[in-house]
Amino acid sequence: MNVIEIKNLLKIYKSPFMRRESIGVNNLVLEVYKGEIFGLLGPNGAGKTTTLKIITGLLKPTSGKVTLFGGVSPKEARERIGFLPENPVFYQHLTGMELLKFYGSLYGKSHRREELLKRLQSVGLKESIDKRLSGYSKGMVQRIGIAQALIGDPDLLVLDEPLSGLDPIGRKEMKDLIQEVNKEGKTVLFSSHILSDVEAICNRVGIIIEGRMKKTGYLSEILKSDIHYTDIEIEGIKEIEWLKRYGGIKREERIVYLRTRDEKKRDEVIKEVIGRGGRIISCVPYRESLEEHFMKTVNE
Amino acid sequence: MNRVFAIAANTFRESVRDKILFSLIILGFLLIAASKIFVPISIGQAEKIIKDFGVGLIEIFGLFIVVLIGTRILYHEIERKTIYSIITKPVKDWEFVTGKFFGLYYLVITVQVILFAIFFLFCRLYLGSFDWFLLNTLYFYLFEFLLLDAVAVFLSCFTTPITAGILTLLVFFIGHLTHYLRELVLVLKLENLKGLMSFLYFILPNFSVFNVKASVVYHHQISINTYLLAISYSILYSMILLIISSVLYAKREYQ
Numbered sequence: 416m417n418v419i420e421i422k423n424l425l426k427i428y429k430s431p432f433m434r435r436e437s438i439g440v441n442n443l444v445l446e447v448y449k450g451e452i453f454g455l456l457g458p459n460g461a462g463k464t465t466t467l468k469i470i471t472g473l474l475k476p477t478s479g480k481v482t483l484f485g486g487v488s489p490k491e492a493r494e495r496i497g498f499l500p501e502n503p504v505f506y507q508h509l510t511g512m513e514l515l516k517f518y519g520s521l522y523g524k525s526h527r528r529e530e531l532l533k534r535l536q537s538v539g540l541k542e543s544i545d546k547r548l549s550g551y552s553k554g555m556v557q558r559i560g561i562a563q564a565l566i567g568d569p570d571l572l573v574l575d576e577p578l579s580g581l582d583p584i585g586r587k588e589m590k591d592l593i594q595e596v597n598k599e600g601k602t603v604l605f606s607s608h609i610l611s612d613v614e615a616i617c618n619r620v621g622i623i624i625e626g627r628m629k630k631t632g633y634l635s636e637i638l639k640s641d642i643h644y645t646d647i648e649i650e651g652i653k654e655i656e657w658l659k660r661y662g663g664i665k666r667e668e669r670i671v672y673l674r675t676r677d678e679k680k681r682d683e684v685i686k687e688v689i690g691r692g693g694r695i696i697s698c699v700p701y702r703e704s705l706e707e708h709f710m711k712t713v714n715e
Numbered sequence: 716m717n718r719v720f721a722i723a724a725n726t727f728r729e730s731v732r733d734k735i736l737f738s739l740i741i742l743g744f745l746l747i748a749a750s751k752i753f754v755p756i757s758i759g760q761a762e763k764i765i766k767d768f769g770v771g772l773i774e775i776f777g778l779f780i781v782v783l784i785g786t787r788i789l790y791h792e793i794e795r796k797t798i799y800s801i802i803t804k805p806v807k808d809w810e811f812v813t814g815k816f817f818g819l820y821y822l823v824i825t826v827q828v829i830l831f832a833i834f835f836l837f838c839r840l841y842l843g844s845f846d847w848f849l850l851n852t853l854y855f856y857l858f859e860f861l862l863l864d865a866v867a868v869f870l871s872c873f874t875t876p877i878t879a880g881i882l883t884l885l886v887f888f889i890g891h892l893t894h895y896l897r898e899l900v901l902v903l904k905l906e907n908l909k910g911l912m913s914f915l916y917f918i919l920p921n922f923s924v925f926n927v928k929a930s931v932v933y934h935h936q937i938s939i940n941t942y943l944l945a946i947s948y949s950i951l952y953s954m955i956l957l958i959i960s961s962v963l964y965a966k967r968e969y970q
Contacts, residue, residue, distance in 0.1 A: 503800065
């Protein structure tokens with residue numbers, strides 16, 4: 416069962432007084448599987464936030480079909496969704512504990528203090544439970560944002576740019592938190608600009624350009640097909656001329672460096688080196704990074 | 716109803732912690748105390764002037780809260796985007812609108828009750844006694860502001876806070892006058908205006924239903940029907956406005 420299924424989604428923003436129209440997303444198709452971390456990538460204005468807002472019911476599609484959990488509309492699925500908006504703003508007059516208690520009560524049940532404390536602890540805010548949000552840093556706001564998204568124990572977590580504005584430590588903590596939540600069995604859909612972070616934690620990614628989904632797939636599939644070259648370090652070979660047929664070579668004292676662009680040749684050379692009594696010190700394939708792949712997709 | 720109560724309590728708590736409530740009460744206290752300055756020019760009517768001034772001031776404060784805070788109450792949530800994390804939870808549109816409505820109403824009731832208590836103390840200190848008949852005005856104010864609160868929430872569903880504020884003020888003043896204007900048009904037989912006045916009379920809330928200030932100050936008997944009319948009219952009209960507001964709100968999108 417797909418947790419999210421979007422077919423031919425079109426969203427047109429209409430200016431109420433002027434005749435101006437702009438397209439948010441156009442013929443967008445997306446499937447998010449149960450239990451995965453799906454990263455939505457795209458440049459500014461590509462339609463990432465529009466897509467997430469439609470999934471959470473903040474926006475209505477102009478046309479197309481959006482179903483969650485095997486056939487439920489976004490509004491009907493709210494009980495099972497946790498949402499962290501981009502640059503979230505919460506009630507500044509409340510303390511962390513009060514905020515969580517308030518959001519918990521919106522699920523129609525009261526949460527015990529111990530439960531709330533546990534949730535705050537899980538996002539690293541145990542020390543700040545009685546501090547008002549007006550005194551929270553950006554990182555703390557993001558963390559309380561995750562806590563409020565998790566308060567209803569949702570099956571699907573939708574996070575809009577959860578890593579933006581965080582320092583490297585904050586980003587690492589947020590990534591760990593997303594992975595932890597995913598291990599609990601929750602499906603995570605998030606958008607981000609920070610490609611290295613997406614690459615580090617996502618199972619699958621989707622690239623949106625100008626409102627259209629240009630590419631979706633497992634990271635391993637997307638990047639595997641694009642191995643640029645392999646660098647091999649070889650030791651114990653005296654004669655090196657024969658290596659030239661496999662690729663470019665360079666000798667530095669006892670070590671020979673070989674760069675080959677062909678995977679078949681790579682396997683052959685390894686066999687031959689060992690057959691000639693040599694030793695492979697290292698063999699490193701250089702794949703296209705997500706960033707390079709993303710840039711290529713944008714420019715296509 | 717849990718969700719409505721939670722949203723209402725949060726709205727009220729925000730006003731209290733933002734020191735709005737405290738500031739209003741201090742201002743009210745100062746103004747009630749200032750009624751003393753009218754005494755030297757009152758020519759033996761000090762008690763009546765203080766009573767008139769006190770109950771009038773408390774009403775103006777209610778109006779002040781609804782117009783300045785009530786018309787911003789929904790807009791503020793959208794402007795700050797705090798609504799994103801509420802409306803994406805299992806909260807129905809009517810629960811959100813009704814919660815904000817009651818949150819504002821708690822604030823109005825609290826300010827009215829506290830100002831009446833200050834007024835009571837002031838009368839005891841300055842006049843030596845408090846006229847308990849004045850409490851009738853509190854009863855009518857509570858239902859008057861229930862309705863005005865609903866008007867403000869309704870208007871703020873489709874206008875900006877400034878426009879909603881101006882319109883709420885207009886509805887309040889015209890609503891106090893339509894009863895008299897309709898009578899005037901009928902007495903003067905102004906046929907051209909008859910249709911317009913009847914339209915305004917039946918469409919706009921009739922706030923004269925809650926106006927018992929003169930009867931209270933002069934100790935005229937208030938009939939049980941007047942009490943019943945005030946409560947039933949206020950609740951029914953407010954419910955209709957809240958239903959329409961919820962329908963309007965449900966159509967809203969959050970870009």
